[in-house]
Amino acid sequence: MDLNQIRKDLAVFAKDREWDRFHSVRNLSLAMVGEVGELAELLQWVDDKEISRFLASGGRERLGEELSDILFYLVRLADIADLDLESAIRAKLGENSLKYPTEKSKGSAKKYNELG
Amino acid sequence: MDLNQIRKDLAVFAKDREWDRFHSVRNLSLAMVGEVGELAELLQWVDDKEISRFLASGGRERLGEELSDILFYLVRLADIADLDLESAIRAKLGENSLKYPTEKSKGSAKKYNELG
Amino acid sequence: MDLNQIRKDLAVFAKDREWDRFHSVRNLSLAMVGEVGELAELLQWVDDKEISRFLASGGRERLGEELSDILFYLVRLADIADLDLESAIRAKLGENSLKYPTEKSKGSAKKYNELG
Amino acid sequence: MDLNQIRKDLAVFAKDREWDRFHSVRNLSLAMVGEVGELAELLQWVDDKEISRFLASGGRERLGEELSDILFYLVRLADIADLDLESAIRAKLGENSLKYPTEKSKGSAKKYNELG
Numbered sequence: 001m002d003l004n005q006i007r008k009d010l011a012v013f014a015k016d017r018e019w020d021r022f023h024s025v026r027n028l029s030l031a032m033v034g035e036v037g038e039l040a041e042l043l044q045w046v047d048d049k050e051i052s053r054f055l056a057s058g059g060r061e062r063l064g065e066e067l068s069d070i071l072f073y074l075v076r077l078a079d080i081a082d083l084d085l086e087s088a089i090r091a092k093l094g095e096n097s098l099k100y101p102t103e104k105s106k107g108s109a110k111k112y113n114e115l116g
Numbered sequence: 117m118d119l120n121q122i123r124k125d126l127a128v129f130a131k132d133r134e135w136d137r138f139h140s141v142r143n144l145s146l147a148m149v150g151e152v153g154e155l156a157e158l159l160q161w162v163d164d165k166e167i168s169r170f171l172a173s174g175g176r177e178r179l180g181e182e183l184s185d186i187l188f189y190l191v192r193l194a195d196i197a198d199l200d201l202e203s204a205i206r207a208k209l210g211e212n213s214l215k216y217p218t219e220k221s222k223g224s225a226k227k228y229n230e231l232g
Numbered sequence: 233m234d235l236n237q238i239r240k241d242l243a244v245f246a247k248d249r250e251w252d253r254f255h256s257v258r259n260l261s262l263a264m265v266g267e268v269g270e271l272a273e274l275l276q277w278v279d280d281k282e283i284s285r286f287l288a289s290g291g292r293e294r295l296g297e298e299l300s301d302i303l304f305y306l307v308r309l310a311d312i313a314d315l316d317l318e319s320a321i322r323a324k325l326g327e328n329s330l331k332y333p334t335e336k337s338k339g340s341a342k343k344y345n346e347l348g
Numbered sequence: 349m350d351l352n353q354i355r356k357d358l359a360v361f362a363k364d365r366e367w368d369r370f371h372s373v374r375n376l377s378l379a380m381v382g383e384v385g386e387l388a389e390l391l392q393w394v395d396d397k398e399i400s401r402f403l404a405s406g407g408r409e410r411l412g413e414e415l416s417d418i419l420f421y422l423v424r425l426a427d428i429a430d431l432d433l434e435s436a437i438r439a440k441l442g443e444n445s446l447k448y449p450t451e452k453s454k455g456s457a458k459k460y461n462e463l464g
Binding site: 138140141142146147149150151152153155156157159160161163164 | 254256257263265266267268269270272273275276277279280301327
């Protein structure tokens with residue numbers, strides 16, 4: 001599934017509903033925070049060791065719904081900010097490879113600026 | 117850019133660094149919250165009317181970096197939870213079309229369950 | 233420690249630095265999201281079963297710092313929105329007692345509207 | 349209103365409902381993220397210039413409810429992590445005074461490490 005296609009679909013969806021006036025950078029950011037809150041709410045009482053059971057009993061579908069909502073606001077936010085999300089992603093992937101060389105970061109959860 | 121390809125790239129990246137042990141559903145969710153926090157920090161003192169100036173003076177690039185980080189954790193989270201993100205996205209797009217019929221939701225920021 | 237006193241201290245602190253112009257409702261909300269993100273970052277790679285060790289080895293102090301930062305923005309936000317936080321808290325405590333009667337909610341993580 | 353008293357009230361509330369088993373550090377953190385998400389949802393379509401009207405037409409009360417919920421999880425989290433929130437707050441207030449000297453930070457939204 002193509003990110004750029006999702007962007008176009010969402011732009012048409014918003015235009016058809018005259019939602020552009022609501023879709024400012026800060027509004028979409030707060031909307032995304034709201035969806036991240038719903039994701040957290042799904043997981044708040046599910047201890048680490050209960051995650052498999054949670055996923056198997058309907059949690060996987062609900063998680064997929066929340067992740068989709070977050071993604072929509074994320075893609076829409078990039079579009080409204082007039083930034084090329086695909087280029088940004090490519091740049092960040094390259095940067096992460098440099099920041100986290102395989103040998104130094106193997107098995108370590110340290111941030112790049114704390115790697116020995 | 118293909119979402120499924122990003123998923124594969126991130127899986128290889130994590131495997132090479134032996135990061136799978138850190139990438140549980142709740143860990144990745146908290147990591148995503150951390151990145152959303154960095155996005156909010158970028159925008160916290162930028163009033164609505166100052167957004168254009170912010171974007172033009174380096175803000176667009178920084179926004180693109182944070183959105184990429186959020187997206188990476190989102191895609192990785194779906195992968196670890198063994199859920200098909202593309203199907204979830206398609207289902208949600210269809211659902212949103214039903215929830216927000218063009219006529220009823222035109223120009224309104226109301227939630228679907230508050231539409232007249 | 234008195235919440236109202238914290239409110240007054242923070243108001244003086246902001247006034248002395250001419251920060252009132254930055255402290256709008258949405259700015260402070262985004263700033264709070266930023267601090268919540270820092271809290272999440274602290275905990276993102278600490279599995280449930282490693283929390284005690286984390287707290288004992290410096291984590292408790294860092295957690296206290298993040299919680300203080302969140303609290304400051306929360307108290308300041310209430311002040312700027314001209315709302316009486318203490319009354320709101322009292323009302324919510326009373327409401328929670330009604331929503332979650334001891335017998336019905338004992339040992340259950342269900343939301344009040346899902347209680348049998 | 350005394351923070352320590354709120355802490356005690358919430359501890360009794362949780363104990364009466366046998367909720368201690370749910371109230372781990374990470375669970376309460378995710379629950380707090382959920383409430384912050386609800387706060388963001390309140391404000392997501394309210395542009396900066398519409399905040400006064402929002403507050404006057406019921407928004408102030410709803411904001412007070414969300415802030416109370418966030419505060420409850422925050423206070424409870426400190427209690428469960430066995431950290432002295434009041435000491436942490438005092439330490440942070442003192443630290444902020446040092447980090448942001450009145451003269452240098454007057455009228456500036458810069459972070460302490462970016463002050464000239």
